[in-house]
Amino acid sequence: MLHRQSVISGVGETAYSKHSGNSVLALHLECALTAIRDAGLDPKDIDGIIPYIGTGVVAEDFVTNFGIPDLRFSATTPLGGASPVAALQCAAAALATGICRHVLIPIARNGASGGRIASRMREAPQFRTVAEFELPVGAFAPAQLYAPMARRHMELYGTTSLQFAEIAVNTRRHAILNGNAMMTKPLTVEEHQASRMIADPLRLFDCSLESDGGAAVVVSRADCARDLRQPPIAILAVAEGHPDSPSAISQRADLTRLGIAKAAPRAFAMAGISHADIDVAEIYDCFTYIVLCQLEDLGFCAKGEGGPFIASGATRLEGKLPINTHGGLLSQAHMVGMNHIVELVKQLRGTAGRAQVKDARVGLVTGYGDMGDGSLAILARD
Amino acid sequence: MATWAMAVWPSWPAIEAMNTHAELPAKPVPDVTPESAPYWEGLRQHKLLLQACAGCGQIRHYPRAVCATCYSIAVTWIEANGAGTIQSWTVAHHPFHPGFKIEVPYALLLVDLAEGVRVNAPLRGDPAGLQLGRAVRLIFENGGQGFVLPAFEYSAE
Structure with missing residues (x-):
């Protein structure tokens, strides 16, 4: 059981932009150093590393550049956008079993100035099925593969594009408060509705950004973090879940159910808390619909009620479940959700600036990746 | 891995000026x-x-x-006997691959076949008629480079 075995001791981010002018390795090292120093550690204290698969940067790069004398643990968690939160589970497992003491989880990318999304998609083996059978008929970009999930939800439950707009507009509002967000101008519902269609029903402003930058967290064994620089943010629970038919959405019996639906009950049981105890949530938002679907699969509302739940204003800063207080992938930056973990830690430390949720003590962060992989962590400041 | 991942495309400004399949990069094949x-x-x-x-x-x-x-x-x-019903769909407006540039917008269907599995393939018909459960029939199309691909049309009422 990973409950309270480890804490997030440090977080770090680079500036987010369309053109970093730095190498992906330099961005990794910058955000890693920021996170390690935030924790009050020396880079040589790091004895576990979980790099994001596919950036071209590996654990050995950190050993070389930081002179780490004895790396005891390295791994990758290949769940696409669910990887950073799944890496928290991997780190917590390694820490709880005593393999290591301080695990660095970094990600950095030139996602805007480097390769485009359509060419990146095909480079990973988890897309082999889609590449062979769906790419030739014209279904291959994430927007094209995920749109039928959204369409099915709309037709079954009456979910609307205006409800997607509320997610986009609310997220933009939070980005404007952040200070390190790529999108800094207000977005209106009308602008969302007028934005060009990418893959119906997903419009341009239903889609996340392509970004340059880096973000990292340090996870430490709880008994090794008591004297560090920041108040420790405890991992109450963490879990990952894989959807049915994980290689092809098209073959999934229930198109409206994501992998996180399997992981969420495990995580809430491990944390020993209920949904009402969550003060703030950072929900992976590669597309607006994916936010809505996760809120249902997490159990914050029933299946089919995500639209009205969003429309009620519940997820605004002043609502009962503020979400994506940093601006998310939609309006801060697409840092594969590592920025969601960083933001939740800031919220629970009480250092989230103008987007601070008052008295936030317990929070939830999710990841979503590839064809519906899911992950979530429940964190708390004691 | 699909071969087009390794292919070098012309720049997008160059692709902007291309308006036939003969000029554009080939569509991907399996x-x-x-x-x-x-x-x-x-x-x-x-x-x-x-x-x-x-x-x-x-x-x-x-x-x-x-x-x-x-x-x-x-x-x-x-x-497969070719009969199916619509489980869901999208209409692709943005061509993420230049091989599809002159085909957008195109509707992609997820179709429940009578045999109990699904097919993801384009609709040859008016997207205004799309609805869950609508009956469709399988057709076949030349996919280029020696491949034939599945597609669907609405079943006759």
Whole structure:
């Protein structure tokens, strides 16, 4: 059981932009150093590393550049956008079993100035099925593969594009408060509705950004973090879940159910808390619909009620479940959700600036990746 | 891995000026595996072939090496009768691959076949008529480079 075995001791981010002018390795090292120093550690204290698969940067790069004398643990968690939160589970497992003491989880990318999304998609083996059978008929970009999930939800439950707009507009509002967000101008519902269609029903402003930058967290064994620089943010629970038919959405019996639906009950049981105890949530938002679907699969509302739940204003800063207080992938930056973990830690430390949720003590962060992989962590400041 | 991942495309400004399939980069074609070869060969003969487990009879799609029910690797191939209903759809407006630039917008259907599996393939018909459960029929199209691909049209009422 990973409950309270480890804490997030440090977080770090680079500036987010369309053109970093730095190498992906330099961005990794910058955000890693920021996170390690935030924790009050020396880079040589790091004895576990979980790099994001596919950036071209590996654990050995950190050993070389930081002179780490004895790396005891390295791994990758290949769940696409669910990887950073799944890496928290991997780190917590390694820490709880005593393999290591301080695990660095970094990600950095030139996602805007480097390769485009359509060419990146095909480079990973988890897309082999889609590449062979769906790419030739014209279904291959994430927007094209995920749109039928959204369409099915709309037709079954009456979910609307205006409800997607509320997610986009609310997220933009939070980005404007952040200070390190790529999108800094207000977005209106009308602008969302007028934005060009990418893959119906997903419009341009239903889609996340392509970004340059880096973000990292340090996870430490709880008994090794008591004297560090920041108040420790405890991992109450963490879990990952894989959807049915994980290689092809098209073959999934229930198109409206994501992998996180399997992981969420495990995580809430491990944390020993209920949904009402969550003060703030950072929900992976590669597309607006994916936010809505996760809120249902997490159990914050029933299946089919995500639209009205969003429309009620519940997820605004002043609502009962503020979400994506940093601006998310939609309006801060697409840092594969590592920025969601960083933001939740800031919220629970009480250092989230103008987007601070008052008295936030317990929070939830999710990841979503590839064809519906899911992950979530429940964190708390004691 | 699909071959187009490695292909070098012209720049997008250059692609902007291209308006025929002859000028544009070729559409991607599948990397066929030993498990899937009968499927692609069947399409060339205008048949949509599905794997039926020789051990337990379970029909599965996409083609793969083992039955997830009884774990038999033995398969027989059955021909789908071509009837299906719409499970969901999207209409692609942005061409993420230049090979599709002059085809957008195109509707992509997820179709529940009578045999109990799904097919992801384009609609040849008016997207204004799309609705869940609407009956469609399988058709076959030239996919270029020696491949035939599935598509759908609305069934006659």
